[in-house]
Amino acid sequence: MSVLAGVRAAIIDLDGTMLDTIPDFHVAINGMRAELDLAPISQDQIALMVGKGSENLIRSVLGLDWDAARVKAHFETAMDAYQRHYLSINGNFSALYPGVIEGLTALKAQGLRLACVTNKPIAFTTPLLKLKGLDGFFDVVYGGDSLPRKKPDPLPLQTVCADFGLAPAQVVAVGDSSNDAQAARAAGCPVLTVPYGYNHGEAIHKTDSDGIVATLLDAAILIRSHN
Numbered sequence: 001m002s003v004l005a006g007v008r009a010a011i012i013d014l015d016g017t018m019l020d021t022i023p024d025f026h027v028a029i030n031g032m033r034a035e036l037d038l039a040p041i042s043q044d045q046i047a048l049m050v051g052k053g054s055e056n057l058i059r060s061v062l063g064l065d066w067d068a069a070r071v072k073a074h075f076e077t078a079m080d081a082y083q084r085h086y087l088s089i090n091g092n093f094s095a096l097y098p099g100v101i102e103g104l105t106a107l108k109a110q111g112l113r114l115a116c117v118t119n120k121p122i123a124f125t126t127p128l129l130k131l132k133g134l135d136g137f138f139d140v141v142y143g144g145d146s147l148p149r150k151k152p153d154p155l156p157l158q159t160v161c162a163d164f165g166l167a168p169a170q171v172v173a174v175g176d177s178s179n180d181a182q183a184a185r186a187a188g189c190p191v192l193t194v195p196y197g198y199n200h201g202e203a204i205h206k207t208d209s210d211g212i213v214a215t216l217l218d219a220a221i222l223i224r225s226h227n
């Protein structure tokens, strides 16, 4: 029997799964770097560092130029600048991946409840989902700072399962990175991965999952075929 049999809800990741947000990160990070007299960096560099939340990202971005002591000394100034820049352009340069709206629509039509769990701060996440027309699909949304621990910790996924009154085996996680897969494994949720996002520069095939789906629509079709 497939691990997807009996699935009643889906937890969908945001960055790299629903939206290609690297162009937003790029503008916001380089805006911050300019304020600190640091040279711009490329989208490819940024894609390697996205996935473990804002604090990690800013520490990595500053660590390209500075030692740990200097990063620490300037961290708060950098974070304030980054958040200001990000909020001023949030969503303006990011785009939906193919099959996202179709996939979410199909999952809903199949009777699944949907949650969005992202490591993006909730203050960025809420307006972004709205701007992109995604907010109406989700019963629950957790950002990286909504709960005491973020992915790859299982807590956000376990919280969704509790919110929905479902066992982890009934809730599939869909994401683009090892953070999503590790969180799902630790929570006991089945997990599907998409190959087009950001996985810290690692091929998605190297990440342990229950299947790789080309789009969210393919995820919906695969789940339906087992239920």
Ligand SMILES: O=C(O)COP(=O)(O)O
Binding pocket: 013, 014, 015, 016, 050, 051, 052, 053, 054, 117, 118, 119, 120, 121, 151
């Ligand atoms: O902002 C991040 O660090 C990654 O966010 P995600 O969990 O939506 O991929």
Ligand SMILES: [Mg+2]
Binding pocket: 013, 014, 015, 016, 017, 051, 175, 176, 177, 197, 198
């Ligand atoms: Mg992601």
